[in-house]
Amino acid sequence: xxxxxxxxxxxxxxxxxxxxxxxxxxxxxxxxxxxxxxxxxxxxxxxxxxxxxxxxxxxxxxxxxxxxxxxxxxxxxxxxxxxxxxxxxxxxxxxxxxxxxxxxxxxxxxxxxxxxxxxxxxxxxxxxxxxxxxxxxxxxxxxxxxxxxxxxxxxxxxxxxxxxxxxxxxxxxxxxxxxxxxxxxxxxxxxxxxxxxxxxxxxxxxxxxxxxxxxxxxxxxxxxxxxxxxxxxxxxxxxxxxxxxxxxxxxxxxxxxxxxxxxxxxxxxxxxxxxxxxxxxxxxxxxxxxxxxxxxxxxxxxxxxxxxxxxxxxxxxxxxxxxxxxxxxxxxxxxxxxxxxxxxxxxxxxxxxxxxxxxxxxxxxxxxxxxxxxxxxxxxxxxxxxxxxxxxxxxxxxxxxxxxxxxxxxxxxxxxxxxxxxxxxxxxxxxxxxxxxxxxxxxxxxxxxxxxxxxxxxxxxxxxxxxxxxxxxxxxxxxxxxxxxxxxxxxxxxxxxxxxxxxxx
Amino acid sequence: xxxxxxxxxxxxxxxxxxxxxxxxxxxxxxxxxxxxxxxxxxxxxxxxxxxxxxxxxxxxxxxxxxxxxxxxxxxxxxxxxxxxxxxxxxxxxxxxxxxxxxxxxxxxxxxxxxxxxxxxxxxxxxxxxxxxxxxxxxxxxxxxxxxxxxxxxxxxxxxxxxxxxxxxxxxxxxxxxxxxxxxxxxxxxxxxxxxxxxxxxxxxxxxxxxxxxxxxxxxxxxxxxxxxxxxxxxxxxxxxxxxxxxxxxxxxxxxxxxxxxxxxxxxxxxxxxxxxxxxxxxxxxxxxxxxxxxxxxxxxxxxxxxxxxxxxxxxxxxxxxxxxxxxxxxxxxxxxxxxxxxxxxxxxxxx
Numbered sequence: 001x002x003x004x005x006x007x008x009x010x011x012x013x014x015x016x017x018x019x020x021x022x023x024x025x026x027x028x029x030x031x032x033x034x035x036x037x038x039x040x041x042x043x044x045x046x047x048x049x050x051x052x053x054x055x056x057x058x059x060x061x062x063x064x065x066x067x068x069x070x071x072x073x074x075x076x077x078x079x080x081x082x083x084x085x086x087x088x089x090x091x092x093x094x095x096x097x098x099x100x101x102x103x104x105x106x107x108x109x110x111x112x113x114x115x116x117x118x119x120x121x122x123x124x125x126x127x128x129x130x131x132x133x134x135x136x137x138x139x140x141x142x143x144x145x146x147x148x149x150x151x152x153x154x155x156x157x158x159x160x161x162x163x164x165x166x167x168x169x170x171x172x173x174x175x176x177x178x179x180x181x182x183x184x185x186x187x188x189x190x191x192x193x194x195x196x197x198x199x200x201x202x203x204x205x206x207x208x209x210x211x212x213x214x215x216x217x218x219x220x221x222x223x224x225x226x227x228x229x230x231x232x233x234x235x236x237x238x239x240x241x242x243x244x245x246x247x248x249x250x251x252x253x254x255x256x257x258x259x260x261x262x263x264x265x266x267x268x269x270x271x272x273x274x275x276x277x278x279x280x281x282x283x284x285x286x287x288x289x290x291x292x293x294x295x296x297x298x299x300x301x302x303x304x305x306x307x308x309x310x311x312x313x314x315x316x317x318x319x320x321x322x323x324x325x326x327x328x329x330x331x332x333x334x335x336x337x338x339x340x341x342x343x344x345x346x347x348x349x350x351x352x353x354x355x356x357x358x359x360x361x362x363x364x365x366x367x368x369x370x371x372x373x374x375x376x377x378x379x380x381x382x383x384x385x386x387x388x389x390x391x392x393x394x395x396x397x398x399x400x401x402x403x404x405x406x407x408x409x410x411x412x413x414x415x416x417x418x419x420x421x422x423x424x425x426x427x428x429x430x431x432x433x434x435x436x437x438x439x440x441x442x443x444x445x446x447x448x449x450x451x452x453x454x455x456x457x458x459x460x461x462x463x464x465x466x467x468x469x470x471x472x473x474x475x476x477x478x479x480x481x482x483x484x485x486x487x488x489x490x491x492x493x494x495x496x497x498x499x500x501x502x503x504x505x
Numbered sequence: 506x507x508x509x510x511x512x513x514x515x516x517x518x519x520x521x522x523x524x525x526x527x528x529x530x531x532x533x534x535x536x537x538x539x540x541x542x543x544x545x546x547x548x549x550x551x552x553x554x555x556x557x558x559x560x561x562x563x564x565x566x567x568x569x570x571x572x573x574x575x576x577x578x579x580x581x582x583x584x585x586x587x588x589x590x591x592x593x594x595x596x597x598x599x600x601x602x603x604x605x606x607x608x609x610x611x612x613x614x615x616x617x618x619x620x621x622x623x624x625x626x627x628x629x630x631x632x633x634x635x636x637x638x639x640x641x642x643x644x645x646x647x648x649x650x651x652x653x654x655x656x657x658x659x660x661x662x663x664x665x666x667x668x669x670x671x672x673x674x675x676x677x678x679x680x681x682x683x684x685x686x687x688x689x690x691x692x693x694x695x696x697x698x699x700x701x702x703x704x705x706x707x708x709x710x711x712x713x714x715x716x717x718x719x720x721x722x723x724x725x726x727x728x729x730x731x732x733x734x735x736x737x738x739x740x741x742x743x744x745x746x747x748x749x750x751x752x753x754x755x756x757x758x759x760x761x762x763x764x765x766x767x768x769x770x771x772x773x774x775x776x777x778x779x780x781x782x783x784x785x786x787x788x789x790x791x792x793x794x795x796x797x798x799x800x801x802x803x804x805x806x807x808x809x810x811x812x813x814x815x816x817x818x819x820x821x822x823x824x825x826x827x828x829x830x831x832x833x834x835x836x837x838x839x840x841x842x843x844x845x846x847x848x849x850x851x852x853x854x855x856x
Contacts, residue, residue, distance in 0.1 A: 301739060320743070321739060321740070321741045324741075338733070338736060339735055339736050340736055341733065342728075343732055344728075344732045345728060349725060352725060353736065353740035356729075356740070356741070357741065366720045367720055367725060
């Protein structure tokens with residue numbers, strides 16, 4: 001049978017950077033095809049070329065055998081392609097129905113809601129999507145919003161759906177039901193391209209997978225004929241260590257203590273937490289449940305609504321970020337670009353951030369450039385930062401390398417504990433692996449680590465204890481091995497196991 | 506191929522881009538001059554003659570550059586901290602006013618060195634006060650610095666005007682102050698010109714500004730805030746305080762421009778003495794890419810244009826305002842590097 005999409009020898013560069021080199025991708029009718037690769041491997045660029053957002057330097061695109069010159073997303077629609085972006089493109093104060101028909105309205109002068117509703121309902125019924133058409137976008141959950149996006153593309157007549165990292169924002173349960181929807185759609189003849197960097201997802205859902213590394217296609221495999229290790233090897237280009245060797249946890253005295261901290265105005269409960277020496281406390285939860293507020297409260301950037309925070313037994317709730325840092329709390333912020341990086345300044349100058357008020361790097365009233373450069377060089381070597389040298393502008397580094405430098409800075413010996421928020425976000429497997437071993441090293445040096453992450457795998461792998469954050473409230477907090485994945489997923493969605501039991505009873 | 510690669514950083518450098526912009530500006534200005542029926546060659550040659558025709562012309566050109574170097578530094582300093590100081594004109598007026606009040610109220614027997622030092626400090630203080638006020642209003646009351654600065658400009662300029670029309674009016678009844686006694690003024694370096702030792706003060710300011718911005722922790726904090734205020738705050742830098750301080754320091758440099766003019770060039774204060782160098786300073790800084798040393802060059806460039814404008818008027822019959830057109834074109838071409846990128850991209854597309 002003729003493939004539905006065939007991309008041949010696609011090459012695209014941005015200045016000196018080659019995003020895609022000679023990529024071939026063949027999608028068969030009616031399959032779920034994973035586009036697997038680390039961040040920056042060129043998955044999204046390749047799809048953007050398919051959708052006409054970029055124009056390839058060379059190569060051809062065939063859709064159902066015909067060569068197509070796709071110049072805009074409009075062209076892509078006309079060829080039956082639809083994309084669900086990682087960041088939803090929805091109007092939050094409009095209803096679900098209004099969002100779905102936006103730009104494709106029926107009726108010449110007056111909107112014909114009746115007819116639109118009929119058509120949308122048809123789609124919803126066909127794929128068994130549970131969706132309230134009259135709810136406003138800002139009232140519905142993330143999983144629902146994603147469904148709206150899917151229906152939107154179907155409403156526009158998409159035969160091929162591309163989903164860009166769709167599970168990144170979902171709880172495990174929501175991911176599960178998304179997978180089910182996708183399988184249903186496949187059964188009804190749709191073709192699905194699933195962009196991801198998660199290996200087990202690929203194993204779970206795909207028929208075939210095309211793996212990208214550094215802008216090149218390293219292979220297309222039948223999922224039934226491969227395993228997770230082989231996929232990882234294709235993706236990283238070397239053997240990957242999956243199991244970290246963790247020494248038993250030996251918690252020391254309390255470093256950080258949060259008592260009755262209220263993070264969000266709508267939060268029903270408060271946050272009570274302690275981080276000990278030599279321990280990794282993981283905060284699980286879907287993004288937007290108070291993680292950012294927690295981070296800001298601990299670092300002194302924004303006072304919590306109420307409650308008290310103590311570092312080393314000293315009240316720090318109202319202290320400045322500087323004095324909290326001087327008490328020995330480092331921070332890898334979730335929003336790296338806004339909170340950690342000084343673009344336009346050199347690596348060395350970026351390493352100085354947080355230490356500018358210590359005497360360490362000052363000599364005769366001036367910055368001790370030699371000492372700073374030497375420390376930077378050390379960090380570059382020990383944290384394997386790929387760079388031209390300490391004087392390079394940090395904005396020229398890739399996200400992963402920026403993150404490594406930030407990590408190197410925030411785990412400096414001056415800090416006794418580190419608050420790491422989403423440290424693996426946007427990083428490739430290799431870099432994440434490296435950061436995780438660094439956390440274990442810190443733990444063995446009896447430093448404390450507070451790990452805030454939306455990545456449940458990361459939380460389970462790293463944490464000694466796990467607390468689940470939901471709408472600004474800690475749902476539960478106990479040793480990591482006392483949770484099941486199912487229980488964590490329920491807690492992340494705001495449900496306790498017992499409630500579930502009651503509901504079942 | 507290798508050669509081409511080596512040329513790249515050079516082509517991207519601020520100096521090359523500035524020179525290209527100047528050439529482009531001259532080209533476009535030539536078209537304008539042709540349109541009004543004059544000769545561009547005659548116009549530019551008279552401009553050059555006016556600026557470099559003889560030793561005295563050169564001296565006056567350099568003197569024209571001095572206040573521009575100060576205001577250029579002031580603007581660059583504020584830019585480094587991520588702010589637009591459009592209030593340099595007002596800061597300059599306050600600096601000039603404080604300097605002249607000090608100079609006119611000293612006993613003639615006072616040691617000149619001490620008086621001049623006091624006047625310099627007064628100039629810095631006047632400018633800093635006005636700059637800090639801008640910063641405080643911005644940070645404490647969240648009023649945009651451009652609005653505050655523009656309004657403070659009016660206050661400063663009108664206040665100076667009031668002072669020279671009333672309290673400080675000279676005996677002859679003209680709307681200007683008395684002359685500062687000769688011993689309290691900067692030394693004239695070239696006879697029958699306005700070039701004075703204030704040029705050394707300008708060079709010293711360049712070096713100090715460079716060291717402060719690039720080599721000290723304070724300068725680091727200023728640049729960090731300018732680069733990314735949220736990251737600076739997360740790193741423990743008091744962003745508000747730094748913003749106010751850098752506005753004050755920028756104002757201090759602006760105030761020195763006033764001191765330089767009062768104690769050097771004119772020896773007195775009168776309406777319109779600054780001829781808008783406070784605003785031109787922004788252009789000087791942009792053209793220099795906010796690099797203090799390059800500010801010397803771009804300050805000189807604008808000085809050349811100012812000082813050659815009269816000859817251009819007399820000999821080529823062009824309005825002296827044509828110089829402002831050229832200045833505008835230079836800024837236009839510098840401030841829009843996108844034009845160059847666009848042309849580059851177009852060329853690549855054609856290939």
